[in-house]
Amino acid sequence: MKTFLLGFVAAFVLIPAGVLGYCRLGLAGTGSDANPSAWETLVMQSAVRASVRRSAKGIQFRTPGNVDDAMVEGARLYLNGCAGCHGTPGKPSEDLSSYPRVPQLPQVGTRYSEPEIHWIVQHGIRNTAMSAYGPFYSDKEMWALATFLKRIDNLPPGMMDSIQTKSAVGSSKN
């Protein structure tokens, strides 16, 4: 029994020391152009999902006054601030340079709820390329984005056409 306990305790010392040593020797890969392993993706995605669920629990979805208006505003914000990494609706793309890979939202959509999307936009996700946008967007803008993102893989037909022309007009005015 005593030898068993000794081994048990030794595991709690040896494993962290091993991990630390492995990293210190530079054996952990750094290039973000490699593909994340399946187990890392699985563990990390579920950790992020659980953490976001927990953090966003108390947030109430503030229904925008008019969903159609919120969709249009959200779509415009998305095209200006998010599409560069997350992809433009109707244009297939693939992220090859960030690790973990950036989800291509127009294709894969999202399983997060509106309050969870709002939380992610505001606070970002650490150890990924997703930065926090709280300092740059108003609360109303983040709800508009959340409203749009929730439906991004299932948009009403023709919606993006009208947005793209509108935002083109908007940007030529600037």
Added chain:
Amino acid sequence: MKRFVIGLLTGGLVLALCVLGYLRLGLADVAVDAPTPAWATRWMFSSVHASIRRTTPRDLKSPLPASDENLIAGGKLYLNDCVGCHGAPGKPPSTFGATFNPPAPQLARDGTTYSEAEIYWVAKHGIRRTGMSAQGPYYSDQKLWLLAGFISRITTLPPEVRAGIEEKTGH
């Protein structure tokens, strides 16, 4: 000895389950703006440093001379694509770069301890689990070397080079 090994394996299993459980319960805060423990930052930085030192080929050297012309060309690339996160020479640090975790290093203000070859390597391949994506798919080797030459001297640029960069980028 046999019992020790069984204890070791059991301990390892329990440790792994604790870590997985912690993650599965959502107890690891993923917010960029939540405080990061100092040990975690130090651990990550030293791992990245050691890994880059190890993976950058020893005999890798810039094929380009560090002429003013090349530095200006590198500076222009930097002002186009890197300043957004890493800060512009002579300007306040980037607020956007600070919204990542780990935050983007403010190269224009702080410089870098990486060598020219290592900077080339980082720009080309990126750094995992940070906002630094691999630029290899988008930049030619020539451009990456121009950038590396510029960044490795970013805090000690000759005045002519600084003037040259700023002159020509103002559209």
